Amino acid sequence: MALSNVVETPASGFNFENVSRNVALEGLLEGGHTKAPKPMKTGTTIAGVVCKDGVVLGADTRATSGEVVADKMCAKIHYISPNMYCCGAGTAADTEKTTDLLSSNLTIFSMNSGRNPRVVMAVNILQDMLFRYRGQIGASLILGGVDCTGNHLYTVGPYGSIDNVPYLAMGSGDLAALGILEDRFKPNMELEEAKQLVRDAIHSGIMSDLGSGNNIDICVITKQGVDYIRPYQESEYKDKRQRRYKYRPGTTSILTEKIVPLELEVVQETVQRMDTA
């Protein structure tokens, strides 16, 4: 479609043409009573702990959209690079896209330079990106990884603030999880103890917060590699769905049966030899 009033090709990136239209539409929809549909938030509990051999990250698996559970088995621990994983809280699409972009940029970097990226580099890229958009990208992230300088755990807020801490919890259930972490965290813990601590922290978030629930995922990052345990613990409240709704043969009783044979006569017969070697 050729339009004569387009004098320049549109710039790539975000397009703000529809913002005023959307604001006007919200006011018009049934006199302001109906709102636009809410984006899917993760309303979550995520936690991370630095232990002696590496970093342990944990998350619940519930994603909510308003008052409805949108996804019962949502994956909140995202892959960034072979030595780094990131838990995301906030708007689900924002965390997904931001971590995807970060992972792509770090892959290009490691292909160019031949090195594994460091955790500080990922954190700086995230901080620049989130600050540039002034918090409109609703992503609160916990980034944990192991690189040549040691085991690191960082938090990145939606406005671009970062913090480097040994244990951490974010999301709507963070207060409950932080209580457990503050009580039982010790520096240089063993791996199994750290896994148990993270599990307990997420569990308390699930119990005390409406936005968190269902299963618990744990991701253990060490120098040797990554162990992504999904699910680490399943919730007791599972629904028993059959998933097969076919009736077995014989459910409906047969009352009468009438067989009509079809009489056919052979009109023409041709034989074609096939070469099967």
Place this chain on the structure above:
Amino acid sequence: MNTRGLRSQLKDSVPVTGMGPQVGAYGVQDTLRSGFSSVKNELLPSHALELSEKNFQLNQDKINFSNLRNIQGLHAPLKLQMEYRAARQIQRLPFLQSSHLALDTLKGNDESISFEGILNDPAQSEMMGEPHVMVEYKLGMM
């Protein structure tokens, strides 16, 4: 959106091209090309990020060049800007898609992915401008 907050920033704001009324020849509103004017639409950007995103690349370049000038002297940014200007001219006619490969390599955009590379790809834009109009606009004849 809190319009009062933005109004207080207007005094010190940097003048932005494309935000004001679209003036045509003779200095009046060009109704034929840009439609009817509305003061509200032109005074305030509708989204909090619209202004800052419009100017983001320009401001980044300004910061980088001024840092470079302070560290390495005047010649470094001058030479870089000359190279940018030369690379920017390597493109096809305005209505065709140019890859901007040299410019991207100079700026370092070939090694990173941001929302500019994913959203609103100009190669897949749904609207095609009329070629004569676009060339005239580019040459400043319009």
